[in-house]
Amino acid sequence: xxxxxxxxxxxxxxSLMTMGGIYAIMCLGLNIQWGFTGLFNAGxxxxxxxxxxxxxxxxxxxxxxxxxxxxxxxxxxxxxxMVVTAVIAWLVGLLCIRLxxxxxxxxxxxxxxxxxxxxxNEIWATNGARGIAKIPLPFETLSEPWNKIGFMLLVxxxxxxxxxxxxxxxxxxWGRLMTGIRxxxxxxxxxxxNVERFRIEAFVCGSVLMGLAGGLMAHYIKFIGPGATExxxxxxxxxxxxxxxxxxxxxxxxxxxxLLWGIWSFSEVLxxxxxxxxxxxxxxxxxxLIGLLLQVVLQRYAGGILPERRPTTNKVA
Amino acid sequence: xxxxxxxxxxxxxxxxxNSCSFTIEAQSITGLIGPNGAGKTTIFNVIAGAMKPDGxxxxxxxxxxxxxxxxxxxxxxxxxxxxxxxxxxxxxxLENLMLVPAEQxxxxxxxxxxxxxxxxxxxxxxxxxxxxxxxxLRLTHVIDELAGNLSGGQKKLLELGRAMMADPDIVLLDExxxxxxxxxxxxxxxxxxxxxxxxxxxxxxxxxxxxxxxRLCDPVIVMVEGAVLMQGDMETVRADPRVLDAYLGGDVxxxxx
Ligand SMILES: Nc1ncnc2c1ncn2[C@@H]1O[C@H](COP(=O)(O)OP(=O)(O)O)[C@@H](O)[C@H]1O
Ligand SMILES: [Mg+2]
Numbered sequence: 001x002x003x004x005x006x007x008x009x010x011x012x013x014x015s016l017m018t019m020g021g022i023y024a025i026m027c028l029g030l031n032i033q034w035g036f037t038g039l040f041n042a043g044x045x046x047x048x049x050x051x052x053x054x055x056x057x058x059x060x061x062x063x064x065x066x067x068x069x070x071x072x073x074x075x076x077x078x079x080x081x082m083v084v085t086a087v088i089a090w091l092v093g094l095l096c097i098r099l100x101x102x103x104x105x106x107x108x109x110x111x112x113x114x115x116x117x118x119x120x121n122e123i124w125a126t127n128g129a130r131g132i133a134k135i136p137l138p139f140e141t142l143s144e145p146w147n148k149i150g151f152m153l154l155v156x157x158x159x160x161x162x163x164x165x166x167x168x169x170x171x172x173x174w175g176r177l178m179t180g181i182r183x184x185x186x187x188x189x190x191x192x193x194n195v196e197r198f199r200i201e202a203f204v205c206g207s208v209l210m211g212l213a214g215g216l217m218a219h220y221i222k223f224i225g226p227g228a229t230e231x232x233x234x235x236x237x238x239x240x241x242x243x244x245x246x247x248x249x250x251x252x253x254x255x256x257x258x259l260l261w262g263i264w265s266f267s268e269v270l271x272x273x274x275x276x277x278x279x280x281x282x283x284x285x286x287x288x289l290i291g292l293l294l295q296v297v298l299q300r301y302a303g304g305i306l307p308e309r310r311p312t313t314n315k316v317a
Numbered sequence: 318x319x320x321x322x323x324x325x326x327x328x329x330x331x332x333x334x335n336s337c338s339f340t341i342e343a344q345s346i347t348g349l350i351g352p353n354g355a356g357k358t359t360i361f362n363v364i365a366g367a368m369k370p371d372g373x374x375x376x377x378x379x380x381x382x383x384x385x386x387x388x389x390x391x392x393x394x395x396x397x398x399x400x401x402x403x404x405x406x407x408x409x410x411l412e413n414l415m416l417v418p419a420e421q422x423x424x425x426x427x428x429x430x431x432x433x434x435x436x437x438x439x440x441x442x443x444x445x446x447x448x449x450x451x452x453x454l455r456l457t458h459v460i461d462e463l464a465g466n467l468s469g470g471q472k473k474l475l476e477l478g479r480a481m482m483a484d485p486d487i488v489l490l491d492e493x494x495x496x497x498x499x500x501x502x503x504x505x506x507x508x509x510x511x512x513x514x515x516x517x518x519x520x521x522x523x524x525x526x527x528x529x530x531x532r533l534c535d536p537v538i539v540m541v542e543g544a545v546l547m548q549g550d551m552e553t554v555r556a557d558p559r560v561l562d563a564y565l566g567g568d569v570x571x572x573x574x
Contacts, residue, residue, distance in 0.1 A: 168430060173415075173423030173440060176408070180416045183405035190365065190403075191417045191479065192391030193424075201426065310409045312461040 011145060014152050016262055018220060021155035022213050024257035026238045028162055028250060029209030035248040035308070036175055037202035038182030039097075040105040043112025044210050044238050049119050049229035050088060051081035051211025052218040056132040057125070059219070066132050067125040074138050078215045085211025086204050088115075093200035112235065120226040131225025135218050155216060159254065162209065167250045171311060178202050179248075232287065237264065240290055244297045248308030255306060264290065318343035318519055319364070319487060324373035325543075326359050333359040335543035336373065341487070346513050346520040348534030348551075350527075352564050356543040357523045358400050361489050365397040366390045378486070392419060394486030398479070398493065400523070402472035406465030410456060413464045413475055414447035415440070417482035443482075450478045453508060455501065469496040477505070481512070487519040488512075494526045506532050539563070 026044060033039040059077035060069030072080075096107045119126050126132065139150035169175050180188045181195050189195055218224040237260065245256020267289060271282035297305065319341040326334040334356040341347045349357050362368040364375055366387035375383045382390060405413050421443070422428040423436035451457045454474045459467060464475060473496050480488045490509075494502050506529055512518045524530050530537060531551045539546040539554055541563040547554065554560055 165430060168433075169426060172429035172433075172436060173421045174426050174429040176412055176416050177421075177424050179408055180405050180412075183407055184403050186367065186387075187399070187403040187405060187479075188416075189387040190367070190391065190397055190399075191483065192388045192419050193416075194388050198424075205426070308407070310407070310412060310461075310463065312409065313411060314461075 007145075011148065014145065014148050016265060017258075018148070018152040018155050019265070020258035020261040021152070021159045022216050022220065023238060023241060023261050024159045024254045025155075025162060025213040025216070026210050026234070027241050027245065027253040027257040028159075028166055029206040029213070030238055030242050031206075031247065031250060031253040032166065032178075032202050032209070033206035035242065035253065036170060036178040036182065037199060038101060039199060039203055039206070040101045041108050041203070041206065042105040042235060042239075043092075043108035043110075043115075045229050045231040045234040046108075046112030046115035047085050047089060047207040047210035048214035048217070048234045049116050051085050051214030052224045052229065053119055053126055053132070053214075054084045054211070055081040055215030056135045056218045056224045059136050060132060060134055063132075063134075065130070066127040069132075074136060074219060077219075078212060081211045081215035082208045085214075086208045089204045089207030089211075090200065092207075093203040097196055097199045097203060109231075112231070116226065116229055116231075119229070129226055131223055131228075132218075133223045135222045135224065137219055137222055151220060155220075158212070158216070163250055163254060170250065236287075237261075237290075240294050242304075244294055244304055246301075246304030246306035246308065249304070249306045252304050252306035252308075256304065259305075260290070263293065318378060319521075320376040321360065321364065322374045322376065324360065324363055324370045324375065326356070326363055326368060327371050332543055334363065334370070337540070337544050338373075339538050339545050339548060341519060341521050344513065344517055344519050346509065346522065346533045346535065348530040348537035349521055349523045349540060350525070350530060350537060350554075351540035351546070355540040357540055358491055359543075360540070361397055361491055361521075361523065365395055365489060367397075391483065391485075395489070396480045396483040396485035396487070397489035398476040398491055400491040400495070402469070402476050404464035404467070404472050404475055407463055409461050410451065410464050410467070410475060411444070411447055411460050414450055414478050414482050415443050417479050418443050418446075418484070447478075447482060450481045453481070454478050455504075470498055470501075473497050474501070474505075477508075484516075485518065487521065490520060490522045490524075492523050492525065494524055494529050502526065502529060505529075509533055 030041065030044065033041045055077035057066065057068045058070050058072045058080045059074050061071050063069055092111055096104055099107055120128060137147060137151060138154060139147040142150055177193060177198060181198055185195055221228065241256035241260040242253055244260060246252020267286045271279060271286060274282050301307065321337060321339050323336045323338050324334055325336050337360055351357055363370045366385050369384045374381060377393060377395065405416065422432065422439060428436055451460055456471060456474060459471065467475065473493060477493055494505060497505060509520060510533065513520060522534060535550050536548050537551050537554045538548045539560050546559060546563060547557055
């Protein structure tokens, strides 16, 4: 292996870790919603898209083709992405949170798609199908590969921080309460818990992470357009990651994200080598394979690779 | 303490509770008996806020609580258990108990993350209380077991355990003895007596075990077809031919004496 090839592999690894990390943030968010609290959010793509566009609009240089840009620091863009996603998730929560789990899924699919359609069609704000380009990348002044490595480390640090925060919250009375709501809503009510309020809280917390992931993705690929927020590569993939990794288990959520992203990305490399007329079909074949893989994992590990574990008296799980 | 005034509850064409009225005195242990389908569980659901009545009023400690949601009634001091156990299945038995108490600062996300000292002190307190309750219920050996894996009788005991964690003013027990090991039934009755005597809990107990009702309850309210048939001490209830009549064809034989 010559050094150019080694360098190429290294860059590929860095991109795997970066993308895996961004998905891990979404997975942790879905874990709060579904894993802890039993909320079936099927509109991940919508919250991801909101975060991506908000951060893009806040941080790009002023442009005639879309709203802003406001040329703000990237950190503020990401904070803005989280704040806007939180407000929108809260409004969605107020509307939908009383719905039973299957209806919540249907409602969030619809709402997620509405967000995406708005972002696609409000051309004055988002430049429509042509998307927003020239989104700044952190560490841009560094030369390659250090800018990419820097961004990877930033993403991994965000994953680590949220992992510890969410794990602590899970083991606190907060997490216990959320899982109580998941396990038996009626009994949680009889024990004095304001089920609606806490479900909204979990929904907002999880969605904020999806918005943050959207923001990070926008900065990473430096461009955001409708194609980057397809439900297939957000909602569907994040669900598979969480279920395969282990719903209810934060380590499982992170593991599932990196593992599945690795497989997804690798399958793209493989199908990329197919002749062009097969390549279109291959994209569908990848989805089929991922679904099949999920089946196989669940046959062997019913609760995912790292299933949920409850704390016990002799050790904290 | 608790007054049920002409409460009605219909399910489609079926009138489960039909203008039902009774009063539960503070610090009493009131029995609520009647054949299956009499509407006993439904009246509990209405009192505890799990269902809204179609008519009538409920007063608790002087306040009108009709139609208030369940979680608010809990904080006013009303705790209920379920006839069909409603455990938190995929959580440990200890967690099932620790979840219940009010005033857990750690239920607030910011406190859970930032005031960890305060939160863990309170959690330790709650844990010790839960361990006491489990000892009382002789469930210590399943403390780490997932509640969903318990036997039917153990789940019933856990229902009671959750009520004990709540520190309520009034406890509505829906068939606490059903499926519980007979050797434990005596303990159960004794425990209810003690909670009533020492902690001044008021109880309202739905139960088909007439020995238990006879031992614990005064007065006893008899419900038939959604309304109160009669009310009195167990002797009076046993002596009333209408009660026996109501039960005929039912699953419980009320010994005439
Ligand atoms: N959620 C419900 N939906 C429809 N019918 C119900 C419901 N709950 C109870 N019922 C009906 O109401 C009547 C009274 O039931 P219930 O209160 O459970 O009686 P009990 O507890 O005295 O045995 C029964 O005929 C029962 O089938
Ligand atoms: Mg009943």
